[in-house]
Amino acid sequence: MSDCIVMREQMxxxxxxxxxxVRRETTHQHIEQCAACGEEWAGYRETWSFLxxxxxxxxxxxxxxxxxxxxxxxxxxxxxxxFHRRPALRWLAQAAAVVVIAGGSYxxxxxxxxxTTTVVDKPATPALVTSAMPLRPNYxxxxxxxxxxxxxxxxxxxxxxxxxxxxxxxxFTQLNAPDDQIGVSFDITSHMTVTGRPTDKTMVRLMxxxxxxxxxxAPTQTRAIDWVRSTYSQPGNADPEITRALxxxxxxxxxxxVRIKAVETLTNLPAGGATNDSRDALIQALKTDPxxxxxxxxxxxxxxxxxxxxxxxxxxxxxxxxxxxxxxxNMYVRVKAAEALSSVKP
Amino acid sequence: MKALRRLLRNSKQPVRNLSTxxxxxxxxxxxxxxxxxxxLMRIVQAGDFSPAAEIYDRYSARIxxxxxxxxxxxxxxxxxxxxxxxxxxxxxxxxxxxxxLSTWLFSIAANWCRDYLRKxxxxxxxxxxxxxxxxxxxxxxxxxxxxxxxxxxxxQKALQILTPDQREAILLSRYQGLSYAEIAQISGCxxxxxxxxxxxxxxxxxKALTGEASGGERCLTAL
Numbered sequence: 001m002s003d004c005i006v007m008r009e010q011m012x013x014x015x016x017x018x019x020x021x022v023r024r025e026t027t028h029q030h031i032e033q034c035a036a037c038g039e040e041w042a043g044y045r046e047t048w049s050f051l052x053x054x055x056x057x058x059x060x061x062x063x064x065x066x067x068x069x070x071x072x073x074x075x076x077x078x079x080x081x082x083f084h085r086r087p088a089l090r091w092l093a094q095a096a097a098v099v100v101i102a103g104g105s106y107x108x109x110x111x112x113x114x115x116t117t118t119v120v121d122k123p124a125t126p127a128l129v130t131s132a133m134p135l136r137p138n139y140x141x142x143x144x145x146x147x148x149x150x151x152x153x154x155x156x157x158x159x160x161x162x163x164x165x166x167x168x169x170x171x172f173t174q175l176n177a178p179d180d181q182i183g184v185s186f187d188i189t190s191h192m193t194v195t196g197r198p199t200d201k202t203m204v205r206l207m208x209x210x211x212x213x214x215x216x217x218a219p220t221q222t223r224a225i226d227w228v229r230s231t232y233s234q235p236g237n238a239d240p241e242i243t244r245a246l247x248x249x250x251x252x253x254x255x256x257x258v259r260i261k262a263v264e265t266l267t268n269l270p271a272g273g274a275t276n277d278s279r280d281a282l283i284q285a286l287k288t289d290p291x292x293x294x295x296x297x298x299x300x301x302x303x304x305x306x307x308x309x310x311x312x313x314x315x316x317x318x319x320x321x322x323x324x325x326x327x328x329x330n331m332y333v334r335v336k337a338a339e340a341l342s343s344v345k346p
Numbered sequence: 347m348k349a350l351r352r353l354l355r356n357s358k359q360p361v362r363n364l365s366t367x368x369x370x371x372x373x374x375x376x377x378x379x380x381x382x383x384x385x386l387m388r389i390v391q392a393g394d395f396s397p398a399a400e401i402y403d404r405y406s407a408r409i410x411x412x413x414x415x416x417x418x419x420x421x422x423x424x425x426x427x428x429x430x431x432x433x434x435x436x437x438x439x440x441x442x443x444x445x446x447l448s449t450w451l452f453s454i455a456a457n458w459c460r461d462y463l464r465k466x467x468x469x470x471x472x473x474x475x476x477x478x479x480x481x482x483x484x485x486x487x488x489x490x491x492x493x494x495x496x497x498x499x500x501x502q503k504a505l506q507i508l509t510p511d512q513r514e515a516i517l518l519s520r521y522q523g524l525s526y527a528e529i530a531q532i533s534g535c536x537x538x539x540x541x542x543x544x545x546x547x548x549x550x551x552x553k554a555l556t557g558e559a560s561g562g563e564r565c566l567t568a569l
Contacts, residue, residue: 047552
């Protein structure tokens, strides 16, 4: 009886030829031996072939045209104005084009002023750094470009950066000024240089913006981190915003080289107001960063933090213990974690 | 001066009519025919819809027949077929190439049909569309033609007795020749569930079309 139930369930599979050879053979043998199942099988076959009588319908031809019209709507013939070139004006137009190109090139070439002088004017009113930035032009000649360059003092600009401006071609300069001024140059609507002390809020915000917008400024990223390390490692220049920006780079940047630089820079920054951010980012990197080199740098950085005499917080200790004991972790990371733990005073 | 002359000579070449150009390079229909489904889809995924007509030619009949038999409503089947190909173009990037293009198109069609039936009044119509649309074969005798049409109606009606899940499974298996694995992908269920649906569908159709009591039942009674 149980055989008949199984065979009956396999009959549709036999019809669709979905049975493996062994089961197919077994089912056929059963059908031959069992009269009732043979009759059942005949019924299935009859139904299966009866279904064949349902005809294939043809797709109405208009449907294809309707579909293609939805894909590429036909252009209204009445709205199309054919373009005819006018032979009579052709020579005149070509001559005019040559004159415009030659005249334009001459004008632009002679408009570029001498690259020897630099004039820095303070604007009368503070400006915002925005994507559509109507700044008062303070003309600074650029030896390499025919574009105008503007120089702005950091104190004349609002530190609020609005609208995620797309700034390009960023470069950093150490100005030879008695008060350790730095300069950040970039292209926005024109070439621009913002100068000021590293501790000026505008400079800090600008550096943070450059650091955190890696997706649009990736080539600048490592240079920016190097610059931050050399500038903000000095005790007087420490700023929590810079530390937070580096922590964000460590958390979010997709390039392991950039993340390693971020860890190194975080290690070198003097203890500021954002130590917790820095430590949290290092712990997270040690826990989750996919690259062992970054995790190694992170564990070294945490070890340094502990050695510097910072209080050993439970999160750091737990993470180091977990890493030291993690079987599938890189051996160097495990050893460094164990060393860091051994340096903790009870 | 030579360069200027060459420039002027080139400028005499005819200007192309931009209104006839699509977003990217136009391809010859003959070239399309030689490409595989996956190659055509890669072109579509690149933003060029010129393979749309070729893909439509390859699959519209199968999709239209499936949706018509599923819904038994020619207007709905036309809408469904159009929507399947429009969705194919709109969501081309969702086609990852792991499955066959036909499987993907049938899943769009099956989803559309299920949604259609789920809406309140969209029950399958008891229409005679099939008789209207099919030209009769003049070589057959009038009696045979009548019998054929009656059989076709019986099949259509028997298919409507099935649950939508069973109908979907039997249509894809019997008329589209898809494997149970492919049907499972389209219906979003396991292969085992598809086998059960086909089995139940065949049981029901056998009763409806051959008018017999289940032989299996008789077998069990005899035992």
